[in-house]
Amino acid sequence: MRTQNILLLMIVLSLALYTTFISYVELIYFGYKDYDIRIINGFTNNSSMPLIVWCSSQDNGDMGGRALQEHDDYSWTVKTGFYMRSCPFVCTVKWDKKRKKFEAFGVGVDRDRCGACGQCFWLVKEDGFYFSNDGVNWIKDFPWM
Incomplete structure (x- = not known):
């Protein structure tokens, strides 16, 4: 027994x-996880000309655009999981005559890069686009051109 x-x-x-x-x-x-994506205007003096950000994805369609003044941000949350398709979020950023289209979030690339807290931050500056997963430590990812 x-x-x-x-x-x-x-x-x-x-x-x-x-x-x-x-x-x-x-x-x-x-990847059952929420990711917070945030695009921040990091320009030091563009009060007369905002940074225009327009984002979309196949899953969510056109998310619309925003005109960001200094230190303003455009943010959203992505819920991912096994049963959900998670198409990349592509954003077009425009300032004066500069224009750049980039992938702001894609599960394949950003699952690890966004860290344990799922934070994917972009800081757009005069010399390019910086990435951070904590909002403190920034690494230049690519230039405007």
């Missing part, structure tokens, strides 16, 4: 561990 109880306990514990492991794998591997 004691051997049967121990065997039953081992089976129950094994099932509990297996269920926990599968849930963890689904969360990490399949």
Whole structure:
């Protein structure tokens, strides 16, 4: 009788561990996660001419545009998961005669890059586009041209 109880306990514990492991794998591997995307006007003196940002994705369609003054931002949240398609979010940014189209968020690239908290921040400056996953440490990702 004691051997049967121990065997039953081992089976129950094994099932509990297996269920926990599968849930963890689904969360990490399949990306059940929210990502906060934010595009910030990092220009130092453009009060007379705003930074224009216009974004869209196949899943969400045209998200519309914003005219950002200094330090303003355009932000949204992306929910990802195994059962959801997560098409890239592409944004066009315009300032004066400069124009740049870029992928602001794509699950394949940004799953790791946006960090454990799922923060994907872009700072647009006179010399280019900077990326951060904490809003403090910025790395230049690409220039305007």
